[in-house]
Amino acid sequence: xxxxxxxxxxxxxxxxxxxxxxxxxxxxxxxxxxxxxxxxxxxxxxxxxxxxxxxxxxxxxxxxxxxxxxxxxxxxxxxxxxxxxxxxxxxxxxxxxxxxxxxxxxxxxxxxxxxxxxxxxxxxxxxxxxxxxxxxxxxxxxxxxxxxxxxxxxxxxxxxxxxxxxxxxxxxxxxxxxxxxxxxxxxxxxxxxxxxxxxxxxxxxxxxxxxxxxxxxxxxxxxxxxxxxxxxxxxxxxxxxxxxxxxxxx
Amino acid sequence: xxxxxxxxxxxxxxxxxxxxxxxxxxxxxxxxxxxxxxxxxxxxxxxxxxxxxxxxxxxxxxxxxxxxxxxxxxxxxxxxxxxxxxxxxxxxxxxxxxxxxxxxxxxxxxxxxxxxxxxxxxxxxxxxxxxxxxxxxxxxxxxxxxxxxxxxxxxxxxxxxxxxxxxxxxxxxxxxxxxxxxxxxxxxxxxxxxxxxxxxxxxxxxxxxxxxxxxxx
Numbered sequence: 001x002x003x004x005x006x007x008x009x010x011x012x013x014x015x016x017x018x019x020x021x022x023x024x025x026x027x028x029x030x031x032x033x034x035x036x037x038x039x040x041x042x043x044x045x046x047x048x049x050x051x052x053x054x055x056x057x058x059x060x061x062x063x064x065x066x067x068x069x070x071x072x073x074x075x076x077x078x079x080x081x082x083x084x085x086x087x088x089x090x091x092x093x094x095x096x097x098x099x100x101x102x103x104x105x106x107x108x109x110x111x112x113x114x115x116x117x118x119x120x121x122x123x124x125x126x127x128x129x130x131x132x133x134x135x136x137x138x139x140x141x142x143x144x145x146x147x148x149x150x151x152x153x154x155x156x157x158x159x160x161x162x163x164x165x166x167x168x169x170x171x172x173x174x175x176x177x178x179x180x181x182x183x184x185x186x187x188x189x190x191x192x193x194x195x196x197x198x199x200x201x202x203x204x205x206x207x208x209x210x211x212x213x214x215x216x217x218x219x220x221x222x223x224x225x226x227x228x229x230x231x232x233x234x235x236x237x238x239x240x241x242x243x244x245x246x247x248x249x250x
Numbered sequence: 251x252x253x254x255x256x257x258x259x260x261x262x263x264x265x266x267x268x269x270x271x272x273x274x275x276x277x278x279x280x281x282x283x284x285x286x287x288x289x290x291x292x293x294x295x296x297x298x299x300x301x302x303x304x305x306x307x308x309x310x311x312x313x314x315x316x317x318x319x320x321x322x323x324x325x326x327x328x329x330x331x332x333x334x335x336x337x338x339x340x341x342x343x344x345x346x347x348x349x350x351x352x353x354x355x356x357x358x359x360x361x362x363x364x365x366x367x368x369x370x371x372x373x374x375x376x377x378x379x380x381x382x383x384x385x386x387x388x389x390x391x392x393x394x395x396x397x398x399x400x401x402x403x404x405x406x407x408x409x410x411x412x413x414x415x416x417x418x419x420x421x422x423x424x425x426x427x428x429x430x431x432x433x434x435x436x437x438x439x440x441x442x443x444x445x446x447x448x449x450x451x452x453x454x455x456x457x458x459x460x461x462x463x464x465x466x467x
Contacts, residue, residue, distance in 0.1 A: 038440065038441040038443075038451070041443050041444065041445070041451075042443035048447060049358045052356065052358020052359070053358070055357070055358070056387070124388075125386075125390070128389075128390045129354075129390040129391075133467065135423070136442055136443070136465075139423070139442065140443070
């Protein structure tokens, strides 16, 4: 693998790992606070799964660049993260958390299906491991999409409000990074425009069936190097203990 | 709604396969008799499997390592060995150096590190000079790999075993689940997520009590 290709793949893996890490962190914030016990358990499980996925993706970054996953997670500043702003947003209400999870799960399902055929074998192996786990998430969040979208006027209103915030942000999941074209040529990573079409083909009808409608089409953030202020507060919380004593042995 | 989980039924006095004490400083002698394994899948002839001393040097066999791994239990399901769970993929013995290749169940399973430690402790006790436990992701672990013996043990432990799905998602997610206590299929799924990543919560209408299932994956 030449240096350009290696750098492009590492950058894409890092962005994918960062997305999973932030979503896991936001979901974990519900532990002990979810509306009912079953959902508390379910969301803690989902968070743990996403953290497991992040760990695998960071491991693949390490194989390519030698960067220690623990350092990547606990000792980067906000500007060095490549997570999408959608997963950095505060957890909001239950509708916001479930709709974000749904939009992300649909994205991850489509992504993993394609990555399972990646020409870079470690990526294909990782995706094959994660696909069935993700299926449980997707079923769960799909059920909540319908339950809240078709529930009461209040639950529908909250879902629509969540969609109005999330929809412009979701596009960043598919925004290009330098080197993506190389990855696509090699068959290492799917074309993100095609991925976006596949995702839209699933989520738009599902949103409509759940009684959710037109939403703002304002252009959202594009560059994954640009973050909202929410990432700073998230990192302050997530990294506080590790940074209190850099030399501590766990 | 709060599901009241009944306390887990006590582990059955299952036939043999008592875990060898694994506390450090409590290692059995390399040639100490090993407790017999249960009949059934993965049964190993213990007489042939025991490590032997040849010309003053311990000879470890692959069979002896597999037999020892039959005694290393899943930290979250203490009646199920790692071999019955299907996570041990390969054993290589070179002199007194043992390499075990295993595959994780769920990506985020926190028991993986503990499983690796338990394998190392057990094989050092068996007489290995060094133990390497490698983790591979491919082929991806499937709950189909849980042995028949493992499925019986799960059920006896009070965990409904996962349906064998052969990769078919429809079977994986929608096959009939039976109550591990009364075998009734009059059950309701309460939560596809449970107390560990690998468990779902059901309710048996006949027993009028909750039970857990080992989730198909």
